[in-house]
Amino acid sequence: MARRRNNRSSRRNKKRKINKIKLSVLIIIIILFIAGTFKLTQGAILAIQNINDNKQKTSVKESSENDNETLQTEVDKNINKKYTILIDxxxxxxxxxxIANDKVTFEKDITLKxxxxxxxxLTKQKDVQVIISxxxxxxxxxxxxxxxxxxxxVDALVSIHLNGQTGGSDATGLEVYYTKEKDDDSYELAKQIQETITSYIDVRDRGVKxxxxxxxxxxxxxxVLVECGFLTNNEEVKKLKDxxxxxxxxxGITQGILTYIDENMKK
Known part of the structure; x- marks a missing residue:
């Protein structure tokens, strides 16, 4: 009888241990399931947010690129712009x-570029509006x-040209012109552009005239009128075509204009 009781007691203890193990395993499975579901949900939310962010970034980028493709030939009356510059x-x-010595390189094409x-x-500046002739x-x-x-x-006009030498081909360099006939800040604009370009690139400084x-x-x-170099010089024309x-x-021209705006037009 004592043995039977001991055997029954032993079987009960084994069942309890087995039940406890099953319960523990079940609890662990439930916890893992809940944790996995939470991670999946968070991952889905992040994925959706990333998609939305990418769409917004793409939209802004495309809008910016489209804005740069169109160059205005007249003012668009944007009230947020303070200064208007005509590039000519x-x-x-x-x-x-x-016309260069190769007979196929024309001033009109390089000045347009x-x-x-x-x-x-210039259009990247928040306070500057640009029109082009x-x-x-x-x-x-x-x-x-x-x-x-x-x-x-417009607040300022910048005309872009290339030079030519009559009866020779050794002249090189850059010069910016203004006219003394007008009592305004034309000389200051010419000076800023001349100094800025010659600090940006290695070119002979022919001065302001x-x-x-x-x-x-x-x-x-x-x-002002900017003579960017001599098409009649075979070495300089190689650079001008680059x-x-x-x-x-x-x-250099852009930074010269912006320096002029900062130092003169904002007085």
Missing amino acids: PGHGGNDKGT IGALVAQK RNEDKYVSLADRAKLANEQN SDRFQVLLQSKMPA EEYQNDLAE
Whole structure:
């Protein structure tokens, strides 16, 4: 009898131990299931948030890129802009400007590229609005360029050109022109652009000069004409055709304009 009781007691204890183990395993499984479900839920939430964030970033980027593709030829009346600059790529259409010795490199094409780069760089400034006298290969008269600047009431005009040497091919370098006929800050604008470009790139500094160019005389605001280099010089024309050099020229012109705005127009 004693043995039977001991055996029964032993079987009960084994069952209790087995039941406790089963219960513990069940509890662990439930905890793991809850934890796994929570992680999956959090992962799904994060994935959705990342998708939304990426969509917003893509939308902003595409909007910014589209803005840079369009260069305005007149003011868009944006009240948040304080300063309006007219960028004037010289020549265009049947007016080729200076022609290089290779007979296929024209001033009108390079000035358009540099002018477009300057305009795009300036549009990134929150307080600057840019218009451009031509954004394609078309003819615009000198009178119409000045007229555009006057009608749009711009704060400054920057005309971009390339130089040519008559009877020679050894002349090189950069010079910026203004006219003494106007009592304004044209000289200051020319000086800032000349100094900034020559600090950005390795080019002969031919200085700031005065002349009676029509687009400068007929415009009613500070106006300058930038001669970016000589197409008649075979070595300089190689640089002027180089996209990186064009970008450096555009950066120098842009920073010169911005320095002028900071030091003169904000007085």
